[in-house]
Amino acid sequence: MNLLGALFSALPGAIAQGLVWGIMAIGVYVTFRILDIADLTVDGSLATGGATCVMLIRLGLNPWLALLCAVASGVIAGLVTGLFITKCGIPPILAGILTQLSLYSINLRIMESKSNQAVSVDKYSLLASQRYVRDISIFNPLVLLTVMLLILMILLYLFFGTELGSAIRATGTNQNMARAQGINTKFNTVLGLMLSNGLVAMSGAILAQYQGSADVNMGRGAIVIGLAAVIIGEVLFGKVFRNFFLKMLAVVLGAVIYYIVLQIVLQLGLNTNDLKMLTAILVAIFLSIPYWKGMLDAKKAGAKKEVK
Amino acid sequence: MLQVNSIYKTFNPGTVNERVALNGLDLTLNDGDFVTVIGGNGAGKSTLLNAIAGTFPVDAGSIILDGTDLTGLAEHKRAKYLGRVFQDPMMGTAPTMQIVENLALAARRGDKRGLKWGITKDEYEKYHEMLKILELGLEDRMTTKVGLLSGGQRQALTLLMATLKKPQLLLLDEHTAALDPKTAAKVLEISDKVVKKNNLTTMMITHNMKDAINFGNRLIMVEDGKVVMDVSGEEKKKLTVAQLIEAFSNI
Ligand SMILES: Nc1ncnc2c1ncn2[C@@H]1O[C@H](COP(=O)(O)OP(=O)(O)OP(=O)(O)O)[C@@H](O)[C@H]1O
Ligand SMILES: [Mg+2]
Numbered sequence: 105m106n107l108l109g110a111l112f113s114a115l116p117g118a119i120a121q122g123l124v125w126g127i128m129a130i131g132v133y134v135t136f137r138i139l140d141i142a143d144l145t146v147d148g149s150l151a152t153g154g155a156t157c158v159m160l161i162r163l164g165l166n167p168w169l170a171l172l173c174a175v176a177s178g179v180i181a182g183l184v185t186g187l188f189i190t191k192c193g194i195p196p197i198l199a200g201i202l203t204q205l206s207l208y209s210i211n212l213r214i215m216e217s218k219s220n221q222a223v224s225v226d227k228y229s230l231l232a233s234q235r236y237v238r239d240i241s242i243f244n245p246l247v248l249l250t251v252m253l254l255i256l257m258i259l260l261y262l263f264f265g266t267e268l269g270s271a272i273r274a275t276g277t278n279q280n281m282a283r284a285q286g287i288n289t290k291f292n293t294v295l296g297l298m299l300s301n302g303l304v305a306m307s308g309a310i311l312a313q314y315q316g317s318a319d320v321n322m323g324r325g326a327i328v329i330g331l332a333a334v335i336i337g338e339v340l341f342g343k344v345f346r347n348f349f350l351k352m353l354a355v356v357l358g359a360v361i362y363y364i365v366l367q368i369v370l371q372l373g374l375n376t377n378d379l380k381m382l383t384a385i386l387v388a389i390f391l392s393i394p395y396w397k398g399m400l401d402a403k404k405a406g407a408k409k410e411v412k
Numbered sequence: 413m414l415q416v417n418s419i420y421k422t423f424n425p426g427t428v429n430e431r432v433a434l435n436g437l438d439l440t441l442n443d444g445d446f447v448t449v450i451g452g453n454g455a456g457k458s459t460l461l462n463a464i465a466g467t468f469p470v471d472a473g474s475i476i477l478d479g480t481d482l483t484g485l486a487e488h489k490r491a492k493y494l495g496r497v498f499q500d501p502m503m504g505t506a507p508t509m510q511i512v513e514n515l516a517l518a519a520r521r522g523d524k525r526g527l528k529w530g531i532t533k534d535e536y537e538k539y540h541e542m543l544k545i546l547e548l549g550l551e552d553r554m555t556t557k558v559g560l561l562s563g564g565q566r567q568a569l570t571l572l573m574a575t576l577k578k579p580q581l582l583l584l585d586e587h588t589a590a591l592d593p594k595t596a597a598k599v600l601e602i603s604d605k606v607v608k609k610n611n612l613t614t615m616m617i618t619h620n621m622k623d624a625i626n627f628g629n630r631l632i633m634v635e636d637g638k639v640v641m642d643v644s645g646e647e648k649k650k651l652t653v654a655q656l657i658e659a660f661s662n663i
Contacts, residue, residue: 286491
């Protein structure tokens with residue numbers, strides 16, 4: 105009972121975290137599923153978004169403008185990775201790692217050489233704060249997060265239905281075909297990476313406000329959490345959620361479920377230090393399932409033939 | 413009119429794998445020419461088509477299509493003028509996108525792609541009619557993902573996409589090679605129909621001597637990166653498979 109009670113009171117927080125990371129996970133979806141690139145820039149750009157936003161708010165900038173600047177910082181990070189890939193011929197994974205590594209230094213510079221910078225909700229009118237997550241009021245971050253996510257998902261849904269959005273999708277699924285149809289695949293790869301990292305930085309900016317500080321390590325392993333959200337969403341809702349809007353919704357729900365499960369295992373007494381490993385194992389297992397399933401199906405088909 | 417002026421292409425220059433694929437190849441196509449291209453494996457046929465399409469830059473020479481110098485143009489920029497169907501059925505379509513979405517992408521070949529809708533209402537009807545021509549029943553599966561289609565269905569769709577917006581030159585690289593004989597014959601027949609209907613200037617690579625003779629108004633043979641035989645008109649009509657095989661063994 106005690107456990108359930110504790111869990112219940114932790115639920116709003118878990119949902120809020122899930123929604124914040126849901127924005128990030130949609131960004132990962134754009135690169136991983138649409139562009140077919142595993143972009144590791146995100147570990148850096150999440151923190152860049154957080155750092156940029158917190159420092160600007162501390163300087164007295166309006167939180168919405170600070171958020172906008174944070175998004176811009178992520179877009180630039182995506183641009184750099186994109187140029188590494190398309191102009192320098194660096195393989196995507198390595199390109200992402202290079203940007204991510206340099207972002208670590210850049211983030212420290214943004215945060216004036218401190219690894220952590222606080223932004224208190226007492227001093228500034230933040231967009232979202234975990235302090236109000238159990239309140240029944242308009243200031244509850246769940247309200248803003250839900251509205252923001254809905255708007256974002258509608259905008260992205262519309263965007264990927266345009267000529268430009270379709271060109272990005274074609275680039276991700278078949279570059280040969282895309283070029284033969286006159287699509288500049290390099291440009292679209294860069295554009296997709298910019299969009300993705302803009303979303304990731306936005307997530308980082310809101311996360312930093314939500315927890316009241318930006319930390320240079322806040323993005324460590326972010327890609328894996330993003331992938332976990334994408335994969336959980338696909339495994340649980342993939343069969344029913346077919347259209348792109350619902351697919352994004354699945355990703356967000358995946359992130360929320362991830363954080364709820366996390367809360368549960370934490371309540372059960374799991375050591376926080378083991379979380380990253382557990383996430384990694386979870387993602388590894390889910391990424392392996394399609395491969396194993398393919399092998400198993402092939403075996404079954406083979407066995408059937410022999411019987412005949 | 414297509415003018416290919418002594419183009420050269422060497423792969424992996426300066427290494428043990430150095431390979432001269434195009435060796436000063438010259439070729440002029442007149443408007444409306446339907447040329448079948450034959451030649452042994454490794455002769456340079458695909459390399460010729462890829463050079464025209466801009467898959468890679470040529471080492472020397474120039475490629476001019478209807479007065480436009482394509483030589484230095486990036487692949488996606490040349491696409492405006494070209495329709496292409498590849499040997500590999502996987503290469504010509506976007507598998508995770510619907511049949512209509514693929515067609516809509518093709519309909520905008522060479523156009524600037526902005527924030528207008530990627531596909532409009534009246535396009536659906538237009539494509540429905542076009543797909544009927546293929547007689548493959550694809551018109552009833554317009555929102556099916558292309559990845560679920562067979563190789564033959566994909567090639568037929570790719571052909572439709574390549575010609576949806578009239579190209580100034582159609583490049584077919586053994587586009588029926590991966591298909592079963594019946595489907596191959598069907599796709600070939602559709603190709604012929606489309607080419608004739610639109611009076612398209614076309615190059616079609618094939619290893620089938622009969623097809624090379626039966627289709628088109630002109631036949632060229634490529635060997636060692638050069639055109640070694642070029643027949644057209646009445647002379648081509650009189651060609652026999654035996655003669656072509658004879659020509660092969662003479663090289
Ligand atoms: N991308 C490449 N890298 C290295 N060598 C290549 C490349 N493409 C073609 N070649 C070489 O260039 C030569 C010509 O190849 P090409 O593909 O044009 O032949 P082809 O006439 O199309 O033959 P096939 O009938 O077998 O398709 C071959 O020796 C081939 O090995
Ligand atoms: Mg070839």
